[in-house]
Amino acid sequence: MLKFVVDQQVEDIEMPENLKLNTFLQEFHSDCPHPECNFGFYGFAFGQSPFPVPKLIQEALVKNVDKGAYAAVPGIPELRSAISKYNKHYFEMDIAPERIYVGPGTKELIFNLLEILHGTVILPTPAWLGYLPQIRFLKKNYHMLPTRANKKISPNDLRKLALRLQDRQKILILNNPNNPTGLLYDRLELEEIADVCKEQNIIVISDEIYALTTYDFSKFVSMGKIYPEGTFVTNGLSKSHAAGGYRLGYVIFPQHAIDLRTQFKKILATEYTAVSTPIQYAAVAGFEISKEIDEYFEVTRNIHQIMGEYTFHALTSIEGVKVTKPDATFYLLADFNAYATDLQKAHITTSQKLSESLIVHPYHTAIVGGDSLVLERTDFSARIAYVDYDGAKVYQNYLDNKPKSYAEKIEFVKKNAPKVVAGIDMIADFFGKLRKDMLYDAEGKNSLAVP
Ligand SMILES: Cc1ncc(COP(=O)(O)O)c(C=O)c1O
Incomplete structure (x- = not known):
């Protein structure tokens, strides 16, 4: 045999x-x-969120079943524009649609980012169970950053760890709000982390997939706002819209990272061409601002x-x-x-x-x-x-x-x-x-x- x-x-x-x-x-x-x-x-x-996918998204999906053509690699223009407005409305961030790339879930996009970014990964723990297998699969150098009693990153510990690492670039995976703790970093905490990042040449992948589940939403601040020059923000439909099975997420590139975007596009085109076109049209309804x-x-x-x-x-x-x-x-x-x-x-x-x-x-x-x-x-x-x-x-x-x-x-x-x-x-x-x-x-x- x-x-x-x-x-x-x-x-x-x-x-x-x-x-x-x-x-x-x-x-x-x-x-x-x-x-x-x-x-x-x-x-x-x-x-997994137990709620039904919002009706608006379901209806938009049905309406767009005939969209059989491949979509553009970074996402359809309607969706990138809707995500840009969504970020303005909910997170008070001005993000040009060109800085937004759509992918089949943020898990894949985080993997793609780790593929293109050189550097030692800093993984605060406890952590979501998805990151480590990816880091290992890509054979990247990595270091855990155990949190203390408050279960949040200590800026001092981050600095100490970064000083020990020889790499010219380091990548911090920040998950805010956090899976598994449910905790949210406030503005001051993010600013303190950002200060260390700037000082130690650490770029941040800020996994904000739970942002819209923040109970007192006025308290949520995106790391993309605090450290726009060095943060990749990921978010999507999976948790806030209870649509993990749609497999749709997006990443916002840091300001001025134009060359990097070209490299990223190459990777996406090589690996999956684009996200399913009907799903992208359905997602527009999820990111457009509406009462529903x-x-x-x-x-x-x-x-x-x-x-x-x-x-x-x-x-x-x-x-x-x-x-x-x-x-x-x-x-x-x-x-x-x-x-x-x-x-x-x-x-x-x-x-x-x-x-x-x-x-x-x-x-x-x-x-x-x-x-x-x-x-x-x-x-x-x-x-x-x-x-x-x-x-x-x-x-x-x-x-x-x-x-x-x-x-x-x-x-x-x-x-x-x-x-x-x-x-x-x-x-x-x-x-x-x-x-x-x-x-x-x-x-x-x-x-x-x-x-
Ligand atoms: C912290 C965190 N990031 C990312 C994901 C994956 O999200 P997506 O469905 O967009 O790939 C999950 C899903 O459980 C998660 O908990």
Whole structure:
């Protein structure tokens, strides 16, 4: 039989964590023998907005199904112009359409940027699980920049690291608002980071895919505004417009980077020619300023905030658990390291094992563990995505009866997101039993933890 030999470069790449998790959950689901597990699991693992794609975008897609021609490499002019106006309206940035390149998702565009930019990559941690496999695949030099207790980049630490790096150019990956912490950098924090970047010749890829989910949107400031000469801003439809499957993102090039744009165009033309033309026309409706889209942003961010506050308070009330209080996104980071000794006693020695122990019966709770967030394998922190509910229904229920008081908001979560509530209860139950040494059954076997 013919034997295929896979290129060594690909062999060396690990399966991205999100796909590993997917496979693991599917296998677990089909293997669980308990009939009550038909519901699947409490899903805190997947980073996907639960809401429907805005109607305007859906309709525009239908209207443009006949657009069969290839589009221009950087994107159709209508879309680049709409994105330029969108940036003016929401982020107060004057971006000429020529500085905007459209691609099949920001993940691909970040990869393309890393392809064309020379330099050592600085990756603050914890981080979204998407960056590291790309950096490794491209065989780039990289350094982690662990954050401190506040989970944000320390300008001093950034300076110290940059001084140690020999490269004439460094690339900082800034993710603001942040996945997995849900935290937002304020203007002053960005200015302090930008000062170090200017001083140390660091260019910034500012992944702002969650910008429009910022709960108090007046607080969001783009790094593109603070450091326009050295920042590549990426954003798109995936999170704010709940359209990850459309695969459409954009990058704004720094001012005056004209030569670089030519190089970038070469890469895009070599790799994928252009984004699907009907999708680009549909995206125009998503970036054009309209009452409908504005209302969509407001409603969805309010619901994310309500779910986030509930999740924050419920997890904080578990003894010893430290939780980031999200300003944006639909995630927070929960730190279970206070239980490290108890976990080790129960033979749960890595964050991967913690995720596995929580997914088995009776907990059925899916989280993303620390090593998937570029933390140490023994760091018992986890990303909790509070999106396990029917987005279309909850959107309508919110419009019908907007909860105002704290009590109404709690009621709203209990009624609309029972799996979020039950899943957090399961996490509390797990750690409660762990502390009381009750993860073991009568025969002394660890019945619940996966070996
Ligand atoms: C921080 C971050 N950046 C980028 C992406 C990818 O976005 P896109 O769908 O535009 O490729 C994600 C998706 O999960 C994300 O969380």
